[in-house]
Amino acid sequence: MKLRTTFSRKRLLAMLLALSAIVAGIGAPAARPLRHAGAFFLAPLGDAPMYAVTQLSARIAAAGRARMSEEEARKLREENQYLRRLAAYWQYQEQVYRQRAEDLSNFQRMYGPARDLACELIAARVVAAGSLPYGQTRLTSPGEARGIRSGSPVTTRQLSTRRSKALPPKLAVVDSTFLVGRIADSGAFTARLQLLSDRGFRIQARVLRQISPTRPRMVTVTQGSQPRTTLLTPENNYPIEVIAKGDGGRHVLVEHVKEYHKVRRGDLLLTSTRAADMPAQIHVGKVVEVQRGRDPRRVTLKVAPHADLANIRNVYIISPVRPPAGTP
Amino acid sequence: MRWVPFVILAYAAVLLQTTVTRALAFTAAGVGTIGPDLLALTAVFIAFYVRSWPDAMLAAWALGLMVDLTAVGSAGAETAVGPMAVAYALAAGLLFRVREAFFRERAVTQTLLAWAFCLLVHGAWVTAQSLLAVGAMSWSAYGRTLLQAIGLACYSAVLMPLVHFLLMKCQRWFLAAPVGPGGRTRR
Numbered sequence: 001m002k003l004r005t006t007f008s009r010k011r012l013l014a015m016l017l018a019l020s021a022i023v024a025g026i027g028a029p030a031a032r033p034l035r036h037a038g039a040f041f042l043a044p045l046g047d048a049p050m051y052a053v054t055q056l057s058a059r060i061a062a063a064g065r066a067r068m069s070e071e072e073a074r075k076l077r078e079e080n081q082y083l084r085r086l087a088a089y090w091q092y093q094e095q096v097y098r099q100r101a102e103d104l105s106n107f108q109r110m111y112g113p114a115r116d117l118a119c120e121l122i123a124a125r126v127v128a129a130g131s132l133p134y135g136q137t138r139l140t141s142p143g144e145a146r147g148i149r150s151g152s153p154v155t156t157r158q159l160s161t162r163r164s165k166a167l168p169p170k171l172a173v174v175d176s177t178f179l180v181g182r183i184a185d186s187g188a189f190t191a192r193l194q195l196l197s198d199r200g201f202r203i204q205a206r207v208l209r210q211i212s213p214t215r216p217r218m219v220t221v222t223q224g225s226q227p228r229t230t231l232l233t234p235e236n237n238y239p240i241e242v243i244a245k246g247d248g249g250r251h252v253l254v255e256h257v258k259e260y261h262k263v264r265r266g267d268l269l270l271t272s273t274r275a276a277d278m279p280a281q282i283h284v285g286k287v288v289e290v291q292r293g294r295d296p297r298r299v300t301l302k303v304a305p306h307a308d309l310a311n312i313r314n315v316y317i318i319s320p321v322r323p324p325a326g327t328p
Numbered sequence: 329m330r331w332v333p334f335v336i337l338a339y340a341a342v343l344l345q346t347t348v349t350r351a352l353a354f355t356a357a358g359v360g361t362i363g364p365d366l367l368a369l370t371a372v373f374i375a376f377y378v379r380s381w382p383d384a385m386l387a388a389w390a391l392g393l394m395v396d397l398t399a400v401g402s403a404g405a406e407t408a409v410g411p412m413a414v415a416y417a418l419a420a421g422l423l424f425r426v427r428e429a430f431f432r433e434r435a436v437t438q439t440l441l442a443w444a445f446c447l448l449v450h451g452a453w454v455t456a457q458s459l460l461a462v463g464a465m466s467w468s469a470y471g472r473t474l475l476q477a478i479g480l481a482c483y484s485a486v487l488m489p490l491v492h493f494l495l496m497k498c499q500r501w502f503l504a505a506p507v508g509p510g511g512r513t514r515r
């Protein structure tokens with residue numbers, strides 16, 4: 001009896017190993033449904049520990065920052081009070097503006113062409129991370145059941161929470177939200193988010209140079225067939241179309257940027273509207289380093305994402321709404 | 329081997345691995361994120377004290393499969409399910425064979441064997457995934473990911489004595505008749 005049990009375990013082991021090899025050979029088509037089945041069991045209990053971890057690491061990060069002096073704290077308090085007053089004023093102005101815009105849009109909807117960007121923001125929550133550190137992925141709670149598809153961009157919730165519940169579908173995505181990644185694959189109840197910093201992350205983006213009166217910069221522009229050096233002004237500050245990719249750590253890299261664009265620290269990286277499933281320009285991050293390689297004509301930009309990727313929890317998924325077939 | 333408690337233990341381990349270990353991970357310049365592999369440490373512990381090699385390999389296979397199911401993304405490619413399960417099972421089988429040659433109760437031995445186990449399984453996994461993702465992986469990316477695997481093995485090995493201590497406290501719960509200290513001596 002004992003011999004029989006041992007034999008059956010050996011046979012079971014051989015079968016499982018063979019099955020594993022076959023599944024590995026099939027690759028992604030077999031891996032995807034298996035992973036979604038696994039995530040189905042993992043997601044319900046992953047929420048609480050993920051909450052604890054993000055809260056704890058955010059507090060540790062906050063505690064690790066340098067403490068400010070008494071004078072700096074006083075200035076900051078004054079500045080905060082001023083900003084609060086300013087914010088209250090602009091909130092009122094915004095309400096007035098929104099009311100007018102709503103009146104106008106109702107009029108336009110009746111008599112003019114639709115100008116809204118066709119996309120839906122789907123609220124999601126990060127419930128788990130990948131078990132190995134080779135890829136920068138997160139598991140989010142809603143999946144295909146809510147219409148999430150692979151490639152959908154994901155933004156942080158921070159700057160859009162006030163509008164989250166009021167926004168009906170099919171309205172434009174507000175600018176100045178931060179991109180944190182895109183959906184790598186999606187199941188019935190869960191979706192996997194590939195972070196910006198993942199080595200496999202690629203996105204069509206644009207660099208927007210910041211014009212500062214105190215630090216003017218000379219750039220090379222081409223007029224006709226002759227290139228000439230001129231001062232960068234709002235008129236000739238065209239966005240630079242680039243491909244951004246994750247570096248596997250905490251940053252995003254933009255390679256092969258022409259040196260004559262004179263990109264500097266502090267310039268902004270935004271998504272390009274030419275990218276697939278990207279209905280608007282969304283802020284990605286800020287250039288923190290301009291690296292020069294062997295080729296003096298090209299530079300590599302190191303971009304720090306605006307979003308705190310290590311501690312993300314609540315996110316919005318931008319789901320473009322395709323017009324029905326046959327619609328002009 | 330008590331399989332139902334083992335499944336609960338494995339579930340708890342994978343839950344910790346996918347959530348809490350994020351807080352233990354750090355980013356090394358030029359290499360990437362480095363964090364521990366708790367499931368590998370659990371597999372090493374089971375290979376140390378389980379009575380039969382099929383049990384050691386089956387338990388390691390299950391743990392490896394859980395890693396496979398929850399790990400996605402290596403140099404852009406969506407990773408295949410299976411290589412880690414096979415690597416865990418084979419490495420656990422190997423560890424079971426050589427365990428009698430070592431003093432398993434010593435922290436140094438635990439660290440070294442855990443390091444070897446992690447290096448073996450992660451090296452094999454990275455290589456297998458690179459071979460399966462033809463075109464998506466470059467030599468430089470492969471080298472960098474291997475460096476990451478070495479870092480992961482070192483980090484995990486350092487944590488092995490602590491994990492060993494914690495699992496030793498509850499080993500009777502999932503090991504039916506463990507060998508070595510706290511259990512029956514193997515004849």
